[in-house]
Amino acid sequence: MSSQTTYRELNGVECGKAVRARISAAAAQVHAKRGHAPHLVAVLVGEDPASQTYVASKVKACGEVGFRSTLLKEPADTTEAALLALVDKLNNDPSVDGFIVQLPLPGHINEERVTLAIAPGKDVDGFHPQNLGRMMLGLPGYLPATPNGIVELLKHYEVATEGKHCVVVGRSNIVGTPMGILMSRNTYPGNCTVTIAHSRTKDLPSITRQADILVVAIGKPNFITADRVKQGAVVVDVGIHRLADASRKSGFRLCGDVDFDGVAPKCSWITPVPGGVGPMTVTSLLMNTLKAAQG
Ligand SMILES: NC(=O)c1ccc[n+]([C@@H]2O[C@H](COP(=O)([O-])OP(=O)(O)OC[C@H]3O[C@@H](n4cnc5c(N)ncnc54)[C@H](OP(=O)(O)O)[C@@H]3O)[C@@H](O)[C@H]2O)c1
Known part of the structure; x- marks a missing residue:
């Protein structure tokens, strides 16, 4: 007797479409209420091809659901201090709802220091220890x-x-x-x-x-x-x-x-x-x- 089953696909494109339709409707409400769309900023340091592809797909997805997005491309030799200063600026920019710093970062930059510097309220990647801790405790926050x-x-x-x-x-x-x-x-x-x-x-x-x-x-x-x-x-x-x-x-x-x-x-x-x-x-x-x- 064959042990084959007829498998079904957990299709992320199909599911993503359904979830994104709901996000799009909610984004229109946010826009109408406060006069501007949800705004995501993505920071990309260096030229890693995989990272470029990931960030491009995130920026494209923002456009599809009516979000504003900004891509900040920083050179590979950006110093850790310069990146931390940028993070600080984004933390304090009221026009930015959330931002991500695409990982991996070049070897001379300490990823942990950068992750820790992101304000937990804008950490939409959900990587900050505060958000991970909230997940652990079942409290509201940003999930990874x-x-x-x-x-x-x-x-x-x-x-x-x-x-x-x-x-x-x-x-x-x-x-x-x-x-x-x-x-x-x-x-x-x-x-x-x-x-x-x-x-x-x-x-x-x-x-x-x-x-x-x-x-x-x-x-x-x-x-x-x-x-x-x-x-x-x-x-x-x-x-x-x-x-x-x-x-x-x-x-x-x-x-x-x-x-x-x-x-x-x-x-x-x-x-x-x-x-x-x-x-x-x-x-x-x-x-x-x-x-x-x-x-
Ligand atoms: N599709 C997406 O959206 C998406 C998102 C994130 C990541 N990814 C992909 O997912 C993969 C994993 O990503 P990650 O960031 O979690 O990777 P990671 O940080 O490199 O962690 C890999 C984990 O796998 C374990 N491991 C490695 N070799 C193993 C083996 N032979 N047997 C058992 N465990 C082994 C490691 O164990 P130790 O801890 O003992 O070293 C480590 O915990 C990568 O291919 C990445 O590109 C995809």
Whole structure:
């Protein structure tokens, strides 16, 4: 007997469209009420191609929902002091509802110092310790964009989470760790029993095979193969990589941390790459910016 299931896609483009329609309507209300649109500023330091692409998609998304956006491009040799001065200026600029400093920053700039300098009330990436602490305590604040986008995706497709074993592979401050916290909260989506795995985890396949919901954020292309996934699992792939592909006009193709072709037939739900978590990260940033503008 075949063990194949017919999987369904957790489609971040489709879900993002639905959420963005609601954001757009709310943005029009904010605009009408106070006379100007929600305003997001994105600071990009240097020329990292992936960062340029991410920031461009964030700026474009702002336009699509009726937000104002400003892209501030700073040279790669910008000093930490100059960047901190810019952060301070944005913190005190009443025309700016929220802003992000795109990571990673060049090596000579301390990311932690920059993140800490952002006013928590304008930290729409949700990376400031105050916002992470509020998330931890279940208090209102800005949730980190990628985990929150995943939560929205699960909600949109009404994926059952209560009582499930959620395994998160990766423990970064911006994805894996907050993801684990959100999935263990006493709410929907949540109420999971959570395991967080990382590079020191022993016998990772035996852990991932126990997952009803598997969230993978490790940054290694096609790392999770079918033998590491339980039949019927929900799989969320956060990774995004460019692999050289001479058969494509662009010369590359995108893939995630999960071997989609091998894993998908075992899943009940799975995110595609591209078109899964990526668009939801951007949508989540818009949600936070709207919240900032609503005051
Ligand atoms: N789609 C999106 O919107 C979006 C947003 C953010 C990130 N991403 C992508 O998601 C991926 C992860 O991002 P990140 O910022 O969380 O990465 P990160 O900061 O590099 O963290 C990677 C995590 O994976 C763990 N890990 C690495 N190798 C492992 C292994 N062999 N077995 C088990 N765990 C392992 C690391 O463990 P240790 O802690 O022990 O080192 C670490 O906790 C990247 O591909 C990134 O580009 C996508």
